[in-house]
Amino acid sequence: MFFDLTIRDFLDRAELVYPDRVAVVDEPDQPAPSWGSLTYRDMARLARAQAAGLDALGVPVGGRVAIVSHNAARLLVSFFGVSGWGRILVPVNFRLAPAEVRYIVEHSGADVLLVDPDLRHLLDTATAKHTFVLGEDDDAVFGSTAEPARWDGDEAATATLNYTSGTTARPKGVQLTHRNLWINATVFGLHTTLNDDDVLLHTLPMFHCNGWGMPYALTGLGGRHVVLRKVDGAEILRRIRDHGVTILCAAPAVVTAALDAAKDWEGEIPGRDRVRIVVAGAPPPTRTIQRVREELGWEFIQIYGLTETAPLLTVNRMRSEWAELDGTEQARLLGRAGAPAIGVRIAVDDGGEVLAQSNHNLDGYWENPQETARVQEGGWFHTGDGGTVHDGYLTIADRKKDVIITGGENVSSIEVEDALTSHPAVREVAVIGIPDEKWGELVTALVVTEDDTTTAEDLIGHCREHLAGYKCPKRVDFIDELPRTATGKIQKFKLREPFWRGQERQIH
Known part of the structure; x- marks a missing residue:
């Protein structure tokens, strides 16, 4: 027997088995009216209403619906209300500059654009046939009482289109199918031992590779979603305490925020011996991993993957064989990218690429299609990362593709260089990532200028006119010339070397 796997399977099961259980606790402090607590019956009703609303707008199966939103229950519901009835959800990074959002909306061919109330200015530049402000236009988006048109399901159909910064200045739209998302969510849930008593705090932006698949996996198991709109260390600890949170997914910057907040926390740290934190983006230092386990008392789980892999490739979790080792050595072992997840094969080619x-x-x-063929050459996905495998565990050693990971977000150095070179005083520039305890990597510009009067503040301000804030350089160094090969190619490894000297790996 065969039938198609679709992401609606997760919501259908939750509604059937846990209809009256609280599904989601919405962010209370947001510009749109909070939805408060919704049951799985409520969540399924809203998803059907959204699908029926898209029917009424004439959005066909395969039509694209872009949404630019901070974490919110409306975004969570949209994962099902859009994709669950055959359309393609395009979750857009809310930190992007208006021009970047406009490009994604236009490139994806979105029929519908939904924006957070704080982002209504995006409607001045990004246009679609139908545009709505979440919260203000809920009657049109989630208010239908009709039954949505039947969709029989196709696991090979694209469910989400996730735009990611790569080695080119323009972001690429990653097509993830229902089968991709279904299997990723199931394998992710298995490796993190999700169950129906779990409470997930959404510290990870839901737009980020669909919250790594947790919106699907936890829904299917009937767990509770707690929405966090803005990352704040003390607020993370309060929500863990108040809602009985058991699991969260996070970039290294979130780990740092929680550790900083714990210093001033009165009483026992919330979630001790209960919370497990799943971290990806760039491996935290060994000492940071050790502090999470000892100072917070949380289980530390490391994963590795990319938006293109939906994202799970490897998992690193404490194992019984390491029990007799001291805390520092355990943390060091946990700092590796991990072992292949079930159903994943990892190899390293002769050039060291994973x-x-x-x-x-x-x-x-x-x-x-040209870029698709390149990254899938030979039947393998080419990650662009360099690494080694020892005893079945992958360690990422350096980044072969020129992407900086800062605060868990990908930043294309080429894109930042393009913005900087549009300033009339910049003769040439190289952008690199340097190690930073808080952000993982700090976007750093090494600049050769035409004059001696341009300041770092001038260039950073110029970048803010063209790029999202997190992409802009946090540090600008002025140098006389850039090192080049005989053929004129900039030797970025020479620029990185003094900053990374003494580091275990060329990724932080």
Whole structure:
């Protein structure tokens, strides 16, 4: 027997088995009216209403619905209300500059654009056939009482289109199918031992590779979602305490925020011996991992993956064989990217690049067959990262593709260089990532100027006119010339070397 796997399977089960259980606790402090607590019956009703509303607008199966939103129950519902009835959800990074959002909306061919109330200014530049402000236009978006048109399901159909910064200045649209997302969510839930008593705090932006699949996995198991709109260390600890949180997914910057907040926390740290924190983006230092386990008392789980892999490739979790080791050595072992997840094959080619095969690798890049063929050459996904495998565990050693990971977000150095070189005083520039305890990597510009009067503040301000704030350089150093090869190629490894000297790996 065979039938198609679709992401609606997760919501259908939750509604059937846990209809009256609280599904989501919405962010109370947001510009749109909070939805408060919703049961799984409520959540399924709203998803059907959203699908029926798209029917009424004439959005076809395969039509794209872009949404630019901070974490919110409305975004969580949209994962099902859009994709669950055959359309394609395009979750957009709310930190992007208006021009970047406009490009994604236009490139994806979105029929509908939904924006958070704080982001209504995006409607001045990004246009679609139908535009709505979440909260203000809820009657049109989630208010239908009709039954949505039937969709029989197709696991090979694209469910989400996730735009990611790569080595080119323009973001690429990653096509993830229902099968990709279904298998990723199931394998992720298995490796993190999700169950129906789990309470997930959404510290990870839901737009970020669909919250790594947790919106699907936890829903299918009937767990509770607690929405956090803005990352704040003390607020994370309060929500863990008040809602009985058991699991959260986070970039290294969130780990740092929680550790900083714990210093001033009165009483026992919330979640001790209960919370497990799943971290990806860039491996935290060994000492940070040790502090999470000892000072917070949380279980530390490391994963590695990319938006293109939906994202799970490897998992690193404490194992019984390490029990007799001291805390520092345990933390060091946990700092590796991890062992392949079930159903994933990892290899390293002769050039040191990490390759992956899995059932949740991307279907392709939207309208970019040439790049799709390149990254899938030979039947393997080419990650662009350099690494080694020892005893079955992958360690990422350096980044072969020129992407900086800062606060868990990918930043294309080429994109930042393009913005900087549009300033009339910049003769040439190289952008690199340097190690930073809080952000993982700090976006740093090494600049050769045409004059002696331009300041770092001038250039950072110029970048803010063209790029999202997190992409802008946090540090600008002025130098006389950039090192180049005989053929004129900039030797970034020479620029990185003094900053990374003494580091265990060329990624932080």
